[in-house]
Amino acid sequence: MNIVLTTLNAKYIHTNLAIRYLKAYAQPEYDATIAEYTIKDPVINIVSDLIQKKPDVIGFSCYIWNIEETIKVIKMIKKINPDILIVVGGPEVTYDVLEWMEKVPDFDVIVIGEGEQTLKQLLAGFSNGRDFSEVHGIAYRNEGGIQLNPQRNKLDLKDLPSPYRFEEDADHLSKRVTYVETSRGCPFSCQFCLSSIEVGVRYFDREKIKDDIRYLMANGAKTIKFVDRTFNISRSYAMEMFRFLIDEHLPGTVFQFEITADIMRPEVIAFLNEEAPAGLFRFEIGVQSTNDYTNELVMRKQNFDKLKRTVTMVKEGGKIDQHLDLIAGLPEEDYHSFKKTFNDVFAMRPEELQLGFLKMLRGTGLRLRAADHDYVYMDHSPYEILGNNVLDFNDIIKIKQVEDVLEKYWNDHRMDNTVEFLVTKVFPSPFDFFQEFGSYWETKGWSRIGHQLEDLFKRLYQFLQEKGVEHIEQIVSLMKYDYLASMKYKPRKPWWELSSDKKQRSDLYREIIKNPGALGQEFMNLKLNEKDLYKHTLLEDITINLDLLIKDGTIEDSPSHILVYFDSKSEKPQFFSIKKEDLKPA
Numbered sequence: 001m002n003i004v005l006t007t008l009n010a011k012y013i014h015t016n017l018a019i020r021y022l023k024a025y026a027q028p029e030y031d032a033t034i035a036e037y038t039i040k041d042p043v044i045n046i047v048s049d050l051i052q053k054k055p056d057v058i059g060f061s062c063y064i065w066n067i068e069e070t071i072k073v074i075k076m077i078k079k080i081n082p083d084i085l086i087v088v089g090g091p092e093v094t095y096d097v098l099e100w101m102e103k104v105p106d107f108d109v110i111v112i113g114e115g116e117q118t119l120k121q122l123l124a125g126f127s128n129g130r131d132f133s134e135v136h137g138i139a140y141r142n143e144g145g146i147q148l149n150p151q152r153n154k155l156d157l158k159d160l161p162s163p164y165r166f167e168e169d170a171d172h173l174s175k176r177v178t179y180v181e182t183s184r185g186c187p188f189s190c191q192f193c194l195s196s197i198e199v200g201v202r203y204f205d206r207e208k209i210k211d212d213i214r215y216l217m218a219n220g221a222k223t224i225k226f227v228d229r230t231f232n233i234s235r236s237y238a239m240e241m242f243r244f245l246i247d248e249h250l251p252g253t254v255f256q257f258e259i260t261a262d263i264m265r266p267e268v269i270a271f272l273n274e275e276a277p278a279g280l281f282r283f284e285i286g287v288q289s290t291n292d293y294t295n296e297l298v299m300r301k302q303n304f305d306k307l308k309r310t311v312t313m314v315k316e317g318g319k320i321d322q323h324l325d326l327i328a329g330l331p332e333e334d335y336h337s338f339k340k341t342f343n344d345v346f347a348m349r350p351e352e353l354q355l356g357f358l359k360m361l362r363g364t365g366l367r368l369r370a371a372d373h374d375y376v377y378m379d380h381s382p383y384e385i386l387g388n389n390v391l392d393f394n395d396i397i398k399i400k401q402v403e404d405v406l407e408k409y410w411n412d413h414r415m416d417n418t419v420e421f422l423v424t425k426v427f428p429s430p431f432d433f434f435q436e437f438g439s440y441w442e443t444k445g446w447s448r449i450g451h452q453l454e455d456l457f458k459r460l461y462q463f464l465q466e467k468g469v470e471h472i473e474q475i476v477s478l479m480k481y482d483y484l485a486s487m488k489y490k491p492r493k494p495w496w497e498l499s500s501d502k503k504q505r506s507d508l509y510r511e512i513i514k515n516p517g518a519l520g521q522e523f524m525n526l527k528l529n530e531k532d533l534y535k536h537t538l539l540e541d542i543t544i545n546l547d548l549l550i551k552d553g554t555i556e557d558s559p560s561h562i563l564v565y566f567d568s569k570s571e572k573p574q575f576f577s578i579k580k581e582d583l584k585p586a
Contacts, residue, residue, distance in 0.1 A: 002128060003032040004053050007038045007061035007090075008069050015172075017179040017227065018061045018090065018115070020163035025116035027161070030123045032059075032170070039069050047076045055084055057126060059111075059119065062090035064359065064381040071104055078106040083513050085126060089115045091194050092381065095363030097139045101146045109140040114155055114184075118557060136576070157184060158205040164212050172218035182209050182241070186229040188260075190288075191298040191365035192330065192358060195229045202456040203237070210244055217250045225256040232259045232268070239268060246275050256385040264305040269310060273317030279319045285311065288327045289337075290575060297331040300364060304344070311348045321351040328399045329358035331366075331373045334390040338399065339431045346423070352411045355403040357396065358385045358428040401438030402431065404447055409437075414456060415482035418475060426469050437463055454495040457483055461496075474555060477542035481549065481575075484564050488571040490538055499541040508561065509533055511583055518583055520578040526565060526574075538564045546577040 003026070005019040016036060023032045033053060037046045050058060050073070058077065059069050075085050089111030093100050097110050109132065111118050118137040125132045132140045137152030164178075168325065183203045186195035216224060232238040245255055261283075272281065289295055314320050324345055328338050335492060359419040360375060360383040370377070374389040387393045411421055419433075427433035440463045441447060451459070457479055464475060468541050476496070482494060500508070516524050528537070545558035561583055565574045 001030065001057065001123065002053065002055050003030055003057045003059070003123065004035055004050060004055040005032045005059045005061070006035040006037070006050065007063075008037050008041070008066040008073070010039060010065045012038055013176045015169075015176050015178060016061055017163060017181060020166065020169075021116055021160060022119050023166070024161040024163045026120050026123060030120065034166070039066050043072045043076060046073050047080070050077060051080055057085045058088060059087040059089065062088050062092040064092055064383065065360065067092045067381045069441070071106075074104070074106045080195065085109065085130070087111060087119070087122065089119075092362065095129065097148065098146060101139055101141070109138055112137050112139065112151065114152065116160060117155060118152055154202065157202050158208075162208065162212050162215075164216055168526065170219050173216060174222055177223045177225055178216055178221045179225050180209065180213065180216075181227050182206075182231075182237075183228045183233075187233055188230070188301065189299040191300075192288075192327065193229075193359070194363060195551070196299070196365065196558075197363055201230075201233060206237075206240065209241075210248075213245070214248065217248075217253055222252055223254050223256070229258060229445045230260045231257040235265060235268065239271070242268075242272060242276070242281075246277070246280065249277075249280055253280070254282060255280060256284060258284045258286070261285045261287075261310040262303040264310045266309070266313065269313040269317065271320055273313070276319050278319045279321075282323065283314065283320055284323045285350075286325045287341075287345050288325065289330050289333055289380065290341045291330075291333050291337050294330045294333045294337070296346070308348060311350065315349065323352040323354060324350040325354045325356060326349070327356050327358050328396070329385045329388065329391055331388070332390055335395040335398070338391075339429075339435075342402070342431045351413075353406060354411075355399070355406055357400075359383050360385060368408055376404055398439065401442050402434045403438075403443055405438040406434050408451075408456060409434075409460070414453065414486060415460075415479060417549065417553070418460070418478040418482050421471075421475060421478055421554070425555075426475070427473060436467070439464075453483075453486075457495040470478075472558070473543045475542045478549075478555075479513065480540060480542060481546065481562075484538065484540075484573055487566065487573055489568065490536060490564075490566040494538075494540075500539070505539050508539055508583065512563065518578055522574075523563075523565075523576045528565070536566050536568070538566070540564070542577075542582070546575060550575065 005022050007016040007019055009016060019034055023034055026032055035050065035053065060074065062070055070088075073526040074088075077084060078086065084105055085108050087109045088107050088154060093110050093468050097112060100110060101107055109122065111122070114137075118135060121135045122132060122138060125135050132138060132149070136150050139146060139148045141147070179333050181204065183201050185198045185201040186193070187201055189196045213224065247253070285307070287307065288300065311322060311324070314322055333341065342355070350358060360370060360377045362383075367383070376386045377383050377390070378386065387395070387396065409415065423430040423433050427436070437460070441459070444459070446459060461476065461479065464472060469475070480494075480496065484491075509530070512519065513530055540562055541559070542562055543557060543559055545554070545556040546562055548556050548559060559580045560577045561578045561580060562575060565576070567574065
């Protein structure tokens with residue numbers, strides 16, 4: 001029997017953990033081939049590759065991001081060879097099973113819930129003349145129509161074999177994200193989340209997990225992401241794993257976790273701030289909303305003060321980047337309430353702030369009670385909302401405009417100093433800045449075209465100039481600094497027109513050559529000759545005290561010349577400044 005386990009990942013760098021667990025559990029009786037594609041691959045290419053493997057059974061792992069393309073692949077395969085048994089599983093098809101079987105006649109079998117043991121028994125039934133009558137946890141087609149078998153009991157996760165020891169994966173570990181699962185289930189009951197449906201949390205064997213992580217690092221894995229819904233639900237378990245990863249990590253490895261911030265104890269954070277190397281860990285924290293009534297309606301328990309304490313302590317430690325999530329469209333969270341949620345969370349200055357929109361996932365309580373809040377949502381995946389009783393589609397469009405520029409101007413950290421000044425000194429609140437700029441961005445049609453780094457600066461400047469904001473000279477100085485600080489090499493042509501002409505710059509360079517001490521001892525230590533100055537430095541005027549800005553973020557008016565040296569070895573620019581009055585050509 002030739003078995004292929006496959007999925008369409010969102011991106012090439014992703015890997016699918018589920019099909020690897022299925023393959024590991026099916027052995028040694030059944031040896032399946034793993035085949036992964038992406039949702040961007042042409043359907044005909046995927047089908048051609050799968051058909052050439054001459055499969056008897058193909059198992060597809062289905063999610064909201066790939067179900068539409070997966071169905072196209074399956075329909076084409078069935079046209080080419082109707083005898084291939086098509087098995088689908090995963091969170092997208094585990095719920096509304098009968099609807100799926102009726103909607104997609106090309107699904108032969110749906111595996112419901114955990115699939116490791118189910119698939120193995122299914123393969124045994126296939127070998128025995130396609131007899132699936134004794135296989136629990138499936139829906140399948142027989143002569144009498146659609147048969148729904150009894151559900152399967154939960155597995156003992158400690159018995160599951162490792163999904164990481166396949167030779168064909170070893171060469172790809174350094175290039176792709178590796179997902180690790182140390183538990184299944186979630187203790188919380190958030191009604192918008194699939195994890196709320198499974199009661200209780202079950203753990204894998206700790207020592208097996210540690211051995212797997214050792215193996216992954218030894219074979220080149222660089223990004224390891226834990227998929228546990230709440231990694232820190234057990235403080236003792238989290239501490240043990242943190243200690244292990246700190247002690248045994250290999251250089252260049254990064255570990256990512258989803259944590260619940262308001263239950264993390266201060267002593268745990270103090271331990272991480274003291275012991276963890278910078279950059280080793282990355283936290284993803286779902287805030288979703290700071291509206292207490294909204295959280296109550298979705299059965300989400302959250303103490304925002306404690307969450308804020310955790311995020312602030314971690315940020316002050318300077319060791320761990322944090323990615324915070326918000327969801328627009330939750331019950332009774334109107335546009336103004338969401339604005340408050342956004343500002344509440346942005347005030348903590350997370351390294352990344354992900355602004356998402358509510359998806360009415362199959363099987364969730366919120367979808368089942370959608371009528372209670374007049375939800376309107378997409379009929380097809382990803383089932384994103386189009387409006388509800390307090391948030392109409394026009395409000396959603398406006399929030400999407402915020403999301404667009406937030407991603408470009410905050411999450412990518414291209415101009416942190418500029419944005420910080422704008423959201424604190426120029427606009428009434430962070431949300432107001434991103435909303436006004438996002439709406440302007442949309443009216444200009446920029447969301448439909450590409451952009452280079454220089455374009456981002458030019459477009460922000462154009463917006464600020466047309467709006468007629470105050471402090472424009474200070475803002476431009478900050479934009480110049482942010483732009484130059486991100487450069488590895490001297491830019492051929494900055495995004496702005498240089499403030500002095502060629503002759504004026506030559507006169508200033510001659511003055512610097514004559515008196516290098518004016519720029520300080522650190523500049524003198526570089527011992528740059530005239531050729532180096534012209535080739536590897538840039539001279540520009542700004543209106544603020546650069547030393548104070550770099551030291552502690554203080555903005556103080558001080559018309560200055562800045563000289564930026566672009567070191568080809570370190571690929572990090574060095575800044576030197578001097579007041580204009582102290583450097584005047586003779």
